Amino acid sequence: METSSELLGRPVLIFVHDQWVSPMVMCIGQDRRGREIAGAEMMRSWLVAGLREPVAAALTLLMGVNAVHAADTLPPFKVTGKYMTGLALLVPRGTADTDLKALVLALRRARRENSLDKLIPPTTKGGSRGPYAIVVVHVFDEPEWATSEALERCSKTKANSPLESECGRHVRAYYFYAVTAAEEGSVGYAEGKRVFTKVYEKLF
Secondary structure, eight states: OEEEEEETTEEEEEESOSEEOOOOEEEEEEOTTSOEEEEEEOOOOEEOOOOSOHHHHHHHIIIIIHHHHHHOOOOOOEEEEEETTEEEEEOOTTOOHHHHHHHHHHHHHHHHTTOGGGTSOOSSTTOTTOTTSEEEEEEESSTTTSSHHHHHHHHTOOTTOHHHHHHHHTOOEEEEEETTEEEEEEESOEETTEEOSSSOEEOO
16 A cells, blocks of 8 residues: 655655565466456566655654545445456445445555455455455446356356446446556446446546
């Protein structure tokens, strides 16, 4: 996790972990839709520099990050489906888009803070890259779509098929993370330039 702010006109960066080393690995996982993929990824190893302004950084952490935590209000949700590394989360029907946004941002924050286990079960349990090496979360407010069977059916659908469109338009929010890919999050659902839902906001 990292956070930044401006204190006395000078940027402050806080790094929680002081070291992150990622060797070359062979990966067998899934793409952003939960489809199986395989490949090799080389990630650089680096050491994160220590804090140069510990007093200012501590103030930023206490006043900034904790304030964000206190202000967040997550909608009620439960995990109702799982297929491979994909999860289906069910929220109450008609959940506000602002609440869905808070949920997606909470997943990203929890991933950065190594506390995803407080929100969702492991998706790569026992894996060499940890219990959350690949996370694919689809949020629904319709129980019939938030099932393991629906996740499997939608992950196997062909591109540009009627079923793909039907699956996509029922997604209220989306979160994706993989150690070898960019993190993604949105209210609504899209793939590239193709937007499946009436409401769509890319968050990151």
